[in-house]
Amino acid sequence: MPSFKTIHIVTSPDYLLHDTGGRDHPEQPERLKAILDKLDQGPLASGLVKVPPVPASREAVLEVHDDDYLLRFEDACLSGREYFGHTDNRICYDTWRVAFLSAGAGITGIDLIEADKAELVFCAIRPPGHHAEAGLPLGFCFFNNVAVAVRYWQKKYNRKRILIFDFDAHHGNGIQEIFDEDATAMYVSMHEHPTFSFPGTGWDYENGTGAGQGFTLNVPLPPGAGDDLVMQALEEKITPAVKEFNPECIVIAAGFDAHAVDDMSGLDWSTLVYGRLGTTIANWADQFTRARVLSILEGGYVPEALAASVETYLGGLSLVV
Numbered sequence: 001m002p003s004f005k006t007i008h009i010v011t012s013p014d015y016l017l018h019d020t021g022g023r024d025h026p027e028q029p030e031r032l033k034a035i036l037d038k039l040d041q042g043p044l045a046s047g048l049v050k051v052p053p054v055p056a057s058r059e060a061v062l063e064v065h066d067d068d069y070l071l072r073f074e075d076a077c078l079s080g081r082e083y084f085g086h087t088d089n090r091i092c093y094d095t096w097r098v099a100f101l102s103a104g105a106g107i108t109g110i111d112l113i114e115a116d117k118a119e120l121v122f123c124a125i126r127p128p129g130h131h132a133e134a135g136l137p138l139g140f141c142f143f144n145n146v147a148v149a150v151r152y153w154q155k156k157y158n159r160k161r162i163l164i165f166d167f168d169a170h171h172g173n174g175i176q177e178i179f180d181e182d183a184t185a186m187y188v189s190m191h192e193h194p195t196f197s198f199p200g201t202g203w204d205y206e207n208g209t210g211a212g213q214g215f216t217l218n219v220p221l222p223p224g225a226g227d228d229l230v231m232q233a234l235e236e237k238i239t240p241a242v243k244e245f246n247p248e249c250i251v252i253a254a255g256f257d258a259h260a261v262d263d264m265s266g267l268d269w270s271t272l273v274y275g276r277l278g279t280t281i282a283n284w285a286d287q288f289t290r291a292r293v294l295s296i297l298e299g300g301y302v303p304e305a306l307a308a309s310v311e312t313y314l315g316g317l318s319l320v321v
Ligand SMILES: [Zn+2]
Pocket: 168, 169, 170, 255, 257, 264, 298, 299, 300
C-alpha cells in the first residue's frame, strides 16, 4: 500500500455562495463539491486535514490590486449587478465577501507552513484568480489569489525567491502582469499556445521586463498536446529553470482544464499526468523548500475530471517514496 503525507485542505462552504448564474456558466459551485467529495472517499482521505480560511485583509489585497479597483468591485457586487467588467465575470451580492475568503486561503496556508504546522497545502477555493490583473477582472477572476499569497509571503516572512508554477491550460496573464518587473518571484506557466487560446498572452518571448527580465518563463503547448509534451517541457525547460532560480517557496496555480475531456482548452492531458506533475513538484520541494508547497485552485470545468485530476495531483505530491 502506498502511503501519503498529510495534506492540509483550506476550504469553506462559503465558497459555494459565489453564484455565477446557473448551469450555463462553467465556473460553478459543483466544481468544489466534486473535489471535496472525491477526496473524502478516496485513498488520501485519512491524511487530509480541513482548515477554514481566514479572509484576506483589505491591506493584503491592496498589495496587489488598487483601491479604485476594490471600490468598483464592491459597488458592482453590493449594488446587485450580475457581472463585473465583462459578462463572463458573473457576480452576486456574496461575491464581494467570498472573494476575500478566496484570497485569504493562501494566506492561511502560508501561516500554517511558516509555523511548521503544515507541509503541503491545497486551497480548494473559488472564485479563481490567475487572470485578474491589478486593475482588471478577467476570465471569472476578481482577486488574484496567487499574487495576494505571494505578496503576503514576501512581506510577512521576508521570503526572497518565490516560484510560481501555473499549469492551468490558460496563461495566467494576471500573475505575469503583477510580477513582470519582479526578480523576487519567478512566474513559470505551461499553457495552450496563445494563438489558439484565451487570453492570448503567454508567448515564449514574454520573459519579464526591467529587473524582472528572465524571471518569467512561458512554455506554450500546441493544441492537442498530451502527456508526452508535458513531461518533455518539464524535463527540458521547466525543471532546469527552477533549479537555476533555487526557490525558497513554491506556489502552484493549480488549474485542471488541460484535461482531455475539458473543452475549455484544446490540450489533451490525461488524469495521470497530474500525478506526474505532483511528483515533479514534490521533487523540487524536497530539493529546495523543505518539502513545503502551497497549491491554489484555478480552472477545471468538468467536475468529475477535475475531481479525479486534483486527487491524482495531490497523490503525486504527497506520495511517500
Ligand atoms: Zn484555465
